[in-house]
Amino acid sequence: MQATSKQLPKPIARQGNAQQPRTPKPRRFDPRAMLSNREMQAALGSGLLMLIAWAVSGWSEVLSVLIYVISYTVGGWIKAKEGVETLVKDRDLDVNLLMIAAALGAASIGYWNEGAMLIFIFAMSGALESYTMERSKKDISSLMALKPATAVRIEQGAMSEVPIDLLAVGDLLLVRPGELIPADGKVYRGESAVNQASITGESLPVEKTTGSEVFAGTVNGEGPLYIEVTTAAEHTLFAKIIKMVEEAETEVPDSQRFIKRLEAVYARVVVLVTVILIVLPPFVLDWSWSNTFYKAMVFLVVASPCALVSSIMPAMLSAISKSARKGILFKGGVHLENMAKVTVVAFDKTGTLTEGIPQVTDFIAGEGYSRDELLAVSASIEKLSRHPLAEAIVRLAEEERVELYSTHESKSVTGWGIEGWINGRLWRIGKTNVLDEAAAAVEGERHASWKAVRKQLESEGKTVSLILEGDHIAGMIALQDTVRPQAEVAVRKLQKLGIKVAMLTGDREATAAVMAGRTGVDLVFADLLPEDKVTHIKALREQYGHVIMVGDGVNDAPALATATVGMGMGMKGSGAALEIADVVLMNDNIEEIASTIELARRTQRIVKQNMIFAVTVILTLILSNFLQGIALPFGVVGHEGSTILVILNGLRLLR
Structure with a gap:
């Protein structure tokens, strides 16, 4: 690429109103971010109203009930809406409706404070899970906010700002200091350090000079860069990552699918048992109606699978989020x-x-062939291939300034190599397995000598290719990767x-x-x-x-x-x-594979811990309710507290 082939204007200082992108930083626990969560605000508002209603209950029963109603509405509205949508669209019951039903049932027998407490803690656990999902998605897809909208394109020495969708391969762009790089390309001129954390997870900027690759969505450092576009906008690495993020947000693990199916069946069973507990005991066990209804409401609370449902996704999302930070x-x-x-x-x-960048280490010409001629032939045929070995041969020819030939009918031979016609002669370059074929058209002695050369080169860890003119061996190339x-x-x-x-x-x-x-x-x-x-x-x-x-x-x-x-x-x-x-x-960075497997195993351990803990708490509370009898507030705290604990256990992975 010649510097005179494009007209470059002088670098221009970045305009004062140009947007300065923020450098991505690792996320830590941020109370302000949690408080800005809409569900968390509703939960805290519900809890505050519950305390106010309890405080005024001794002064005015009517005012207390009115405030409790507002508390129920503020804390339960989002969950009630989700439950009704599931019921209408999917014709399924979920834990949201169970909890709302339990809270309303408690209120109907005068336990307004217990019902409000249930709503508050249930809303709090839902807000925590929602916060976990939001934070994880931000960690995975924060780079979406770095998607450039426009680019400064240079045409015939003049600059114009254009949408990135209009960029084409070969366009020349100017990226000023501090700006986002708008497209995948190669540096045509300039030197700068580029922050690639949004793409690769690297913590330190990477130095870029003429010929260096740069990626859309990364941040230019202190020096202006002229970049030649090498990839259309829809095929950039940045675009591929966004597609991956969208897939990650919709794909659900098998264990979570199982829990979702179980939830639907389990919720129906809980409702059926609750109805039976309300109807039968007064006739069979001679319980009072109020005592029966109270125990049924306690059962409805403690038997709901909230903790079980929350056992998996917070942990999974936390692990995916942590991995995303590391690229x-x-x-x-x-x-x-x-x-x-x-x-x-x-x-x-x-x-x-x-x-993946091999170098030619040995280029051996056979008897009757010139090394330069064979190198020219090899590079002429291989220049049409994108294989790393082919590119190494072409690089060697360019370095030695060998003049290439015109090639006809060049084609790849699957699993072997490549062939083409030059000046009426068929040349083939590929694997040396022809030396092992019984029908090889080579005299015994020469055949043996080429095999000996191959053996020596391969013992040094080199990849060996054979150059054939027709069926006659013309030379051998040895390449080695680092x-x-x-x-x-x-x-x-x-x-x-x-x-x-x-x-x-x-x-x-x-x-x-x-x-x-x-x-x-x-x-x-x-x-x-x-x-x-x-x-x-x-x-x-x-x-x-x-x-x-x-x-x-x-x-x-x-x-x-x-x-x-x-x-x-x-x-x-x-x-x-x-x-x-x-x-x-x-x-x-392949050395991160082991730590990622460790993280995956740790995630599975946490999921198992959560599920065992959730089931144990549910069974313990159900048995306690029937064998000894427990107060509704204790059932609320025990059950919803276990839900919060399993979510927090999953959040440990974000540390």
């Missing part, structure tokens, strides 16, 4: 639930355990959790074995086509149970879909991989 996006709670069960993590090699600095640490952390680590690669066994030795993986599967990866993932699931597949390329997409949980690399991952993945590592 790990879940597309729903079901994937967090599945992640807690995994026993094997399978990595694709290139771009996952390695950097292991990610954190790969060995990531593998070791997973193994400490008792998880087996597998590596799936299309490389030959010798190359894969060297890479396995460097990273410490337990299982190695080499010479794989995309369909082979799917086969091995299925086999791992059958042998070990639940499997996570971590990948970044189009060829990993089928395996990601087959695994229990598919995990995609967000920074360098292909669109297909991100589309299919259930979880996305936005900063490609």
Whole structure:
């Protein structure tokens, strides 16, 4: 790219009225945010009115009842509305209607304060759960507020502000200091530190210079940047994240679906038993009507499944929220639930355990061929491919300023390599497996010598490709990828959790074995086509149970879909991989996988604790009501208090 190919105006200072985006900060508990929650305000208002009504009850019974009615309305309106909507739309009973019915029942026999207390605590627990969900959604989707609306586009040296929807690939943009970067692109000119926390979760700004990649929704630092757009607005990484967030907000884990189904049945049973308790005891046990109705109302309160219903989602949302802060996006709670069960993590090699930027280490020309000629031929054919190995060969040709040829009928050979015609001759570049074929059109001695060269190169951990002119071997190329600095640490952390680590690669066994030795993986599967990866993932699931597949390329997409949980690399991952993945590592930091699995397991433990605690409290209160008899206020505090406790237990994950 030549600097003279575009007319660049001088950098312009940011206008005084330009919007200064806020740098995202980690969220901690904020009482002001909780108090601004509408449901929390209603709950607190209800509680205050309850205290006032109780205080004036000795002075004026009528005024006290009037204030109690207002307290019921303020605290119970939202829940009553939700209950009626469920009844009308879904023809189902839920805990909201049960609680409102219990409160009205208590009031009907003169227990106004107990009913108001029930409404207050029930509204408070609902407000806490609502706050948890709101906070979690903000942690997951706070970057939505960073969606740029316009961009400064440069055309023929003139600048104009345009909506981002009108940007096209190749457009040149100016991003002033402190402004949001409006599109995915590459820095054309300028130097600055860019805050990428909204996309990758990185806490420190990343230095950007000419040629660096930048992403929509990130914040430019102190220097102006000229950016060339590389991706249309609807396909940016930012747009993909927003889609993931929308999926995460609608997908419900299996355990929560089960609880929802149970709630509908359970609520009907509670209502039926309550009616029976109201009707039968006066005739069968000779109880007074008021005593019977009182015990029925206590049962209605303590038997309601509020705590059980709240056992799962606050904990799940808290865990998803915590992961989002670290740049790990879940597309729903079901994937967090599945992640807690995994026993094997399978990595694709290139771009996952390695950097995915291989370099040509050896370029060997056969007898009768010139190295420059073979490099020109190889780069001419490979320039049409987006494969990392192909790009490495093209980079080498560019560095050595080799003049390329015109290529005809170039096409990919699935699972092997690429071929094309140059000056009437067919050239093929691909895997060296032709050396192992009995029908290889090469004399025995030369055949053996090429195999010896391949063996030596592969023993050094290099990937080897063969250059063929027709069926004749013309040369050999060796390339090597660099292991990610954190790969060995990531593998070791997973193994400490008792998880087996597998590596799936299309490389030959010798190359894969060297890479396995460097990273410490337990299982190695080499010479794989995309369909082979799917086969091995299925086999791992059958042998070990639940499997996570971590990948970044189009060829990993089928395996990601087959695994229990598919995990995609967000920074360098292909669109297909991100589309299919259930979880996305936005900063490609694979060493966070182990801590995410730990978080998923901890979440499951908290959910189990909550469910056991909730069921125990419900059964204890029901038995106490029938065997000994408990006061309605005690039933209210015991039952609704348990609901608040399970919500707070789930909120522990946000620490």
